Amino acid sequence: MPKTYVTILGKSVKAVAKLRGGGSALPGLVVERIDPNFIKNTLDQLPKGVVVISGTNGKTTTTKMVVELLEGQGLKVFTNRTGSNFTRGVAAALLGETSLSGKLKADIAVLELDEAHAVNFVKTIRPRYSLILNVMRDQLDRFGEIDTTQKMLLQIAMNTTNTVVLNREDKRIAKIQNHLKSQKVKFFGLDKLLVDQFPTDDTLRGGEVAKNNTGADVVLNRLAVNKAEFIIDGKAKRTNLKLNGIYNVFNAAAALTLVRSIVGESIDNDKLLNDLSNVSPAFGRGETLLVKGQPLELVLVKNPSGFRLGLKSFDPRNYATMIAINDNYADGRDMSWLWDVDFESLQEKGVSQVSGIRAYDMGLRLKYDDVKIDNIDPSITKALKKFIENNKDKPKRIYCTYTAMLDIRNKLSKIAKVEKIS
Amino acid sequence: MTGREINILQLYPRDMNIYGDFGNVLVLKRRLEWYGYSVNLLTYDVGDSFPDNIDIVVGGGGQDSGQNKIQDDLLKIAPKLKKLADDNTPMLVICGLYQMFGKFFKTVDGNIIKGIGILNVETYGRTERLIGNIITISKEFGEIVGYENHSGQTYLDTDVEPLGLIRVGAGNNLESDSEGARYKNVIGSYLHGSLLPKNPKIADFLIEQAVTRKYGVFYSEPISDCYTREARETAMKRPR
Numbered sequence: 001m002p003k004t005y006v007t008i009l010g011k012s013v014k015a016v017a018k019l020r021g022g023g024s025a026l027p028g029l030v031v032e033r034i035d036p037n038f039i040k041n042t043l044d045q046l047p048k049g050v051v052v053i054s055g056t057n058g059k060t061t062t063t064k065m066v067v068e069l070l071e072g073q074g075l076k077v078f079t080n081r082t083g084s085n086f087t088r089g090v091a092a093a094l095l096g097e098t099s100l101s102g103k104l105k106a107d108i109a110v111l112e113l114d115e116a117h118a119v120n121f122v123k124t125i126r127p128r129y130s131l132i133l134n135v136m137r138d139q140l141d142r143f144g145e146i147d148t149t150q151k152m153l154l155q156i157a158m159n160t161t162n163t164v165v166l167n168r169e170d171k172r173i174a175k176i177q178n179h180l181k182s183q184k185v186k187f188f189g190l191d192k193l194l195v196d197q198f199p200t201d202d203t204l205r206g207g208e209v210a211k212n213n214t215g216a217d218v219v220l221n222r223l224a225v226n227k228a229e230f231i232i233d234g235k236a237k238r239t240n241l242k243l244n245g246i247y248n249v250f251n252a253a254a255a256l257t258l259v260r261s262i263v264g265e266s267i268d269n270d271k272l273l274n275d276l277s278n279v280s281p282a283f284g285r286g287e288t289l290l291v292k293g294q295p296l297e298l299v300l301v302k303n304p305s306g307f308r309l310g311l312k313s314f315d316p317r318n319y320a321t322m323i324a325i326n327d328n329y330a331d332g333r334d335m336s337w338l339w340d341v342d343f344e345s346l347q348e349k350g351v352s353q354v355s356g357i358r359a360y361d362m363g364l365r366l367k368y369d370d371v372k373i374d375n376i377d378p379s380i381t382k383a384l385k386k387f388i389e390n391n392k393d394k395p396k397r398i399y400c401t402y403t404a405m406l407d408i409r410n411k412l413s414k415i416a417k418v419e420k421i422s
Numbered sequence: 423m424t425g426r427e428i429n430i431l432q433l434y435p436r437d438m439n440i441y442g443d444f445g446n447v448l449v450l451k452r453r454l455e456w457y458g459y460s461v462n463l464l465t466y467d468v469g470d471s472f473p474d475n476i477d478i479v480v481g482g483g484g485q486d487s488g489q490n491k492i493q494d495d496l497l498k499i500a501p502k503l504k505k506l507a508d509d510n511t512p513m514l515v516i517c518g519l520y521q522m523f524g525k526f527f528k529t530v531d532g533n534i535i536k537g538i539g540i541l542n543v544e545t546y547g548r549t550e551r552l553i554g555n556i557i558t559i560s561k562e563f564g565e566i567v568g569y570e571n572h573s574g575q576t577y578l579d580t581d582v583e584p585l586g587l588i589r590v591g592a593g594n595n596l597e598s599d600s601e602g603a604r605y606k607n608v609i610g611s612y613l614h615g616s617l618l619p620k621n622p623k624i625a626d627f628l629i630e631q632a633v634t635r636k637y638g639v640f641y642s643e644p645i646s647d648c649y650t651r652e653a654r655e656t657a658m659k660r661p662r
Contacts, residue, residue, distance in 0.1 A: 137440070145440075145485045304442075327660060333555060334569045335657075336614040339445030357660075360653035364619050367649060368445075368452050376649070378656070 039091050040125050042098055048075065048108035048262065050125055054118045054156055055133025055173075056149070057306050058251040060282040061243070062133060063112040065255035070108065072275035073263050078106035090121075108262070115152040122159035130160040131258045133251060134170045136305040137337065146172070154179055163261045165254065168216050169195055177214075188257040189216035190250060191231075194223065197246055197312070217257045220250050230256065232269055239273040242280045245299075245313040247306070252276055291388060291412060296396040300405055302331070304340035310399060311341070316349045320391035323366075324356040324380060324404035331401040335361045343369040350374065352391055355383030356404045380407045385415060428454050428632055429462045429473070433481035433519060436467045437491045441571065443482025443516050445616025449625050450478060456645045457629065468495040472502050476511060477632040479503070483517025483572075483614065489527075493535055496522055500538035507540045512607040512631040514624075516617060520602070520610035521545040521574050530573075541603045541610050542579035543594075549573070554662035556591030556613060558601045563623045565589070566601075567657045568613030576612075578603055585611050590662065607631045620654050622647055 043050050053063050067079045080093040090111055098104050113121055115135075122130075132153050135146055150172045157164045157176045160183055167173040168189035177185050190197075221236060222229040228249050229238045243249055256276065260267050289296045299314065301307040327333050335358055343366055350372035354362050359378040366373055374390065377383040387396065400408055432447055451461045464473050468491060484492070507513060515523050524543035527535040537545075551573045558566045566586050575595035578584060584594065585602025593601035593612065602611035609624065611617060618625040633640040 147485050147487055333660065333662075334441070334571065334614065336442030336445070336569060336616055339442030339448070339616045339619070340439075358653075358656060360649045360656055361620075363649040364653050365445075368448050368619065 039094060042094050042102060042104050043109055043125055045104060046078075046106060046109055049128030049162070051108065051110045051129040051131070051258070051262065052118055052122065052127040052156060052160075053110065053112050053131045053133070053258075054115055054153060055131075055167075056115075056136040056303065057309075058133050058247055058254075059112045059114070061248055062131070062251040062255050063110060064282045065243075065252060065276065065279050066131070066258055067110050068279050069255060069259040069272060069275050070110065070262065072271060073259065073267065075107045075263075076105065078104055078109040080111050113156075115149050115156075119152045119155045122156050126159050126161050127156075128160070128162045129165070129258060129262055130156050130163075131165040131254055132157060132167065132173050132176065133254055134167050134305075135172050137303050137340070150176075157183070165217075165258045165261060167254065168214055174214070184261070186257050186261050187214055187216040188250075188253040189214075189219045190253075191219055191221045194220060194246075217260060218253045220253045223249055228252070230273075232256065232260075237269065237273055240277045242278065244281070245310065247309045247313065248281060252279075289412065291396070291415075292392070294391075294393070294395055296398065296412075298405055298408065299397060299399045300402065301399050302402060304337045307337075307341040307399065311343070311345050314397060316346055316397075318395065319349075319397045320352045320387070320394045321346060321349065322353040322355065322383065322387045322396065322398040323351060323362055324354075324383070324398060324400040324408060325358045325362045326356045326401045326404040326407075327358045328403040331403050338362060338365045341365075343371050346371045353377070353383050353387040355380050356401065359383075380404060381411050384408060384411050388415065426459045426633075426637060427462060428459050428477045428629075428636070429464055429475055430478045430480060431464045431466055431473060431476045433466055433479060433515075434468065434484070434488075434492045434496075435465050435482070437488035438482045438484035438518055440483050440485060440488070441517070441569075441614040442616045443480075443614065446482070446514060446516070446618045446625075447480050449616070449618040449622070450480065450628060453622070453625055453645065454629055457633075457642045459633065466499070468492055472499050476506060477636055478628055479506065479511060479513040479515075481513075481515040481519030481523075483519065489518050489522065489535065493522070496538060497536060503538060504540055507606060507608050510607050510631065510635055512628040512635075513540075513609065514617070514628060515608070515610050516614065517572055517612055520612065521576060523608070523610055524576065524603075527574060540608055541605050542582045543576050543603050543610070545574040545576045547573060548575050552592035552596070552612075554591060555657065555660050556593065556601070556662075557589040557658055558586030558591070558593065558613075559589055560586035563621065563627070565654075565658070566613065566617075566621050566624070567654050568611075568615035568617050568620070570612045571614065572612050576603070585609055615657075620650065620657060622650055 053059055067077045070077050078097055080090050135150050135153060137146060154176050157180060163184040163186060164180060165186045166176055168187040219231040221231045226241050228241055229236055299310045301310055347370055352374050354373055354376045359376050363373060363376045375386055430450055454461045521527050522537045523540045524537045524545055525539050526537050527545040529547040553571045556568055556570045560566055570591055577595055583604040584600035585604055588599040588601055630640045
C-alpha cells in the first residue's frame with residue numbers, strides 16, 4: 001500500500017478513536033498491521049536521528065526535560081508525549097506529526113520506551129543516542145528479575161550507533177560501558193556526598209554503597225529546595241528549578257549530559273541551564289495542583305526505590321498525607337514491594353487517608369511501622385472527599401500508584417476547581 | 423515480662439532480600455514486641471561468623487546472581503542450620519532459600535546447585551515463570567494468601583508434608599497441587615506478599631514455637647489484627 005494511504009488511514013482511525021474518547025495506541029496498531037515499516041521509514045528521514053530514553057524510574061520527566069532543552073537549542077523535536085511508551089504509542093504519535101506524504105516535520109525524535117518494548121524497537125530502528133537512567137525493582141511480575149531487565153537495557157546500548165549516556169552511580173548501568181566498543185560513552189553522576197542520599201535496592205539490606213570514580217560529563221554537586229549546582233566541564237553552575245524531588249534533579253544531570261552530546265561543541269551552557277530552570281515536572285511526577293485554595297501535590301510511586309526517594313524528598317511536616325495503592329496490571333499486581341519501603345518518616349504526623357484497591361494492604365504496612373491512620377477507604381472518590389474536607393486549611397500530598405493517579409486526577413476535577421501550579 | 427528476649431536471625435539479607443521478604447522479619451519482630459518480648463534482629467551474610475542462641479530463622483528469595491553468591495557459604499553453615507532444625511527451631515524460608523533448603527536445584531542448563539537437604543525436596547529450573555496471586559489451604563493455618571514468582575519447580579519426597587494445597591495458582595510445580603514444604607518447625611514456601619502480614623496465623627505459630635522452646639510456655643493476650651481480614655479478602659478477589 002502506498003505510504004500516503006497508510007498515513008491517511010492511520011489519521012482517520014486516530015480521529016475516530018479520539019471521538020470515541022481514548023485509545024491512544026489504537027491508530028498505531030492499525031498502521032502497524034498494514035505497514036510494519038511505517039515507523040522505520042518515517043524515523044529514518046530525520047537528519048539528527050533517534051534518541052531512546054529508558055530505565056526504571058524517571059523516564060517521563062527526563063524525556064520532557066530533554067525535549068524542552070533541545071528545543072531551547074533550536075531543534076524541532078518529535079516525541080511520544082502521550083505517554084504510551086511502546087511501539088504502537090510511537091506509531092500513534094507519529095501519525096499526528098506526519099504530513100500526508102509521510103514526511104515528519106522534525107530534526108530529531110526523542111522517545112521514552114519501557115525496557116521490554118525498547119529491546120524490540122532498537123532491533124528495527126537503531127537509535128543514534130540512548131540514555132539509560134537506572135534499573136530498579138519494578139514490575140518484576142512482568143520481567144522476572146532485575147538482572148533480566150539489565151540485559152534488556154544492555155541491548156539498547158549495544159544497538160546505539162553514536163553515544164550512550166549512562167548513570168555512573170548505578171552499578172548495573174555503569175558496567176554496560178564494558179560491553180560497548182564502537183559507541184562513545186558519557187556518564188552523568190552525583191557528588192560523593194549526595195550518593196548516600198540515594199537508596200538503591202542493593203543498599204536496602206546492608207549492601208555496600210558503590211562509589212565510582214569514573215569521570216562524568218555532568219555531576220549534580222549540591223542540592224537545595226528548588227535550587228541545584230551542577231559541575232559541567234569542570235565548572236560549577238547554579239540554577240533555580242521548578243522540579244522537586246532529588247531524583248528529578250539527578251535526572252536533570254542525565255538530560256543535560258544527553259543534550260550536550262547531541263548538540264556538541266556549539267552548545268550554549270548558560271542558555272541550557274536557564275531552559276532547565278523553566279522545566280516543570282511531567283504529569284503526576286511531583287506536580288502541584290491548587291485545590292480549594294490549598295496546594296495538592298501528586299507523587300507517583302511505582303516501586304520501592306521510587307517510594308523511598310519520594311518519602312525522602314518531601315518533608316511530611318505541615319502537610320496532610322494520603323496514600324492510594326492500586327494493583328491493576330499497569331501498577332503491578334504484587335504487593336510485596338510495599339514491605340521494602342520504610343514508612344517511619346510518617347510516624348510523627350501520621351497518614352490522614354489511605355485508599356485504592358489495596359488500601360488495606362497499605363494499612364497493614366503502616367500498622368507494622370507504627371504509623372497512625374485516620375481513615376481507610378478503598379473507594380478513591382470517597383477517600384479524596386474526606387481527605388479534602390478533613391484537611392481544609394492544609395497543603396496536601398498524595399502518594400499514588402499509576403492507575404490510582406489517573407483516577408485521582410479525574411475525580412479531583414469533579415470535586416474541586418483544579419489549577420495547575422507546576 | 424521484661425528481660426524475655428527472642429533472637430531472630432535473618433539469613434543473607436544482603437543477597438537474598440527480593441520481593442519484600444523483610445516484611446516477614448518485621449511482622450515477627452513487631453508481634454513479639456506486642457506480646458511483650460524484646461527482640462534482637464541478627465543478620466548473617468556471606469563470611470560472617472554464625473551467631474549462637476538463635477530462636478527463629480528467616481530467609482528470603484533472591485535473584486539467580488544472589489543464589490550463586492551465597493551457595494558455598496550456605497553449605498558451610500549447613501550443619502549448624504540442620505542441628506537447629508532438628509532441635510525444633512522455627513524457620514521460615516521463602517522462594518530462593520526454600521529451594522536451597524532442599525536437596526538440590528537443577529538449572530535449565532543442567533547445572534546442579536547443591537542444597538542443604540533440611541527439606542526433602544528437589545527443584546528443577548524451567549523456562550516458564552509461575553507468576554501471580556495465589557491461595558492455598560492448610561489444615562493448620564486455614565487459607566494462606568500470597569503472590570508467587572518463580573521459574574524453579576519443586577517436587578516433594580513422598581514423606582514430606584506440603585505447607586498447603588492449591589486453590590488458586592501454581593505452587594510447587596505444575597503437576598501436583600501442593601505448595602511449600604514442612605519439616606518439624608521449618609516452613610518452606612514460594613509465597614511472597616509478604617507472607618506473614620496477611621497470614622498472621624503462620625507468624626504466631628513461629629512465635630509460639632520459639633517462645634515455648636526457650637521459656638517453656640507462651641502466654642499471650644490477643645493482639646489486634648485490624649486491617650488483616652480486609653486485606654486478605656481483597657487479595658482473594660484479585661485476578662491472578
